């Protein structure tokens with residue numbers, strides 16, 4: 166059914182339509198001309214009247230015209246972004262539509278042929294029942310899930326990771342808030358962030374203690390002490406001279422002695438004192454993270470599961486050390502598997518970093534940023550995909566963001582965030598970026614190799630509990646009130662005041 170006609174001058178990217186009746190933003194349309202069958206997306210709608218135009222200043226004329234309701238001529242114009250030519254393998258049309266070309270709504274079958282061929286359902290095209298299925302293999306080219314807070318990032322991560330696991334795929338989520346750890350996601354494998362120092366690099370251990378590489382004397386003392394500690398302990402373990410559980414109890418004392426030993430060689434005492442203070446502070450707060458009996462982190466990641474590393478009880482430096490350690494071991498282990506088939510991590514893995522702007526900040530060189538950059542550059546070849554999730558896109562390192570070939574962008578209102586996302590995405594056009602502020606919760610623009618063409622999608626709602634879900638405060642207040650009155654009755658009953 167024809168809904169309008171092309172007017173004015175058109176290009177192979179864009180056309181303007183004069184509509185016969187109101188059309189909606191995000192509708193998909195078809196234009197057939199010169200042996201081209203073009204699929205288009207309505208990216209802008211304007212409604213006006215040549216009689217009541219911007220120069221109208223007399224309200225009485227409007228009131229009189231309103232009395233003859235149907236006498237006011239009006240127009241509806243819609244900007245159409247041309248997406249592909251069905252008659253040429255969905256490549257871009259190579260000829261613009263002429264003025265007068267009829268425009269009709271795309272049928273569900275036509276839309277299914279473009280958006281429903283992937284292998285993992287993520288939702289439906291906005292305003293339709295057409296399933297959008299993503300090409301899961303394209304996740305090896307990395308993904309950014311970006312949105313203002315409360316727009317549906319966690320819901321998207323939960324839906325995506327659960328459905329990947331249901332296909333036998335594997336993800337590991339670095340769970341900043343602990344919202345996935347206590348969730349109803351199926352195939353969950355919860356991992357407490359235990360680190361075995363014998364598997365850590367000196368830099369990772371220094372990061373745990375919040376000793377930066379630019380604190381060169383402190384870092385030197387700690388690095389030398391840590392290397393000696395690892396060498397001697399590994400040798401004693403191989404000779405069966407030491408019990409690991411006893412080592413756990415004495416860990417801080419042992420490492421402290423190595424640090425003091427290394428400090429003797431220094432001209433000034435206070436760098437050594439500083440290192441010992443940081444060690445003591447770390448052990449006071451996070452001794453539970455250090456576990457010399459813990460297996461290598463690779464052994465704790467399960468195939469076909471949503472592996473969740475709960476970071477929520479750590480501070481950001483310790484989180485950085487944990488995430489960096491996992492990323493390094495995952496990349497190294499996949500490389501090892503590719504070198505010698507009987508060793509290393511045997512299956513591809515998608516690493517999902519929540520609150521990515523904390524770890525991959527453009528203003529700070531964290532350890533995680535180094536390893537995430539390595540995975541962004543090399544991971545695809547070894548089946549290690551990176552997914553970064555952030556509500557502060559402009560805080561993200563632009564090199565890493567620009568390597569996220571795929572993007573699921575939910576509502577973003579902040580202009581500098583929108584601009585930053587646009588500049589870091591060579592496959593996001595301005596007219597699509599303009600839609601971002603008008604998206605509803607759970608609606609997203611999806612671009613990249615995970616979809617055949619850019620899509621405006623209503624993401625499926627995660628059917629289960631996530632910590633991040635909006636709290637039902639009213640029922641929680643009522644529940645608290647009932648519990649208080651029950652406790653009060655119990656107390657009064659106990660004191661015989663009933």
Ligand SMILES: Nc1ncnc2c1ncn2[C@@H]1O[C@H](COP(=O)(O)OP(=O)(O)OP(=O)(O)O)[C@@H](O)[C@H]1O
Nearest residue numbers: 314315316317318319320607624625626633634635
């Ligand atoms: N696709 C969706 N359909 C329906 N409701 C949704 C959808 N996505 C999210 N919501 C709802 O919106 C609220 C916020 O969702 P979510 O926690 O996923 O947002 P977020 O962007 O992760 O927020 P935050 O930045 O605070 O983590 C929740 O109540 C959730 O149930």
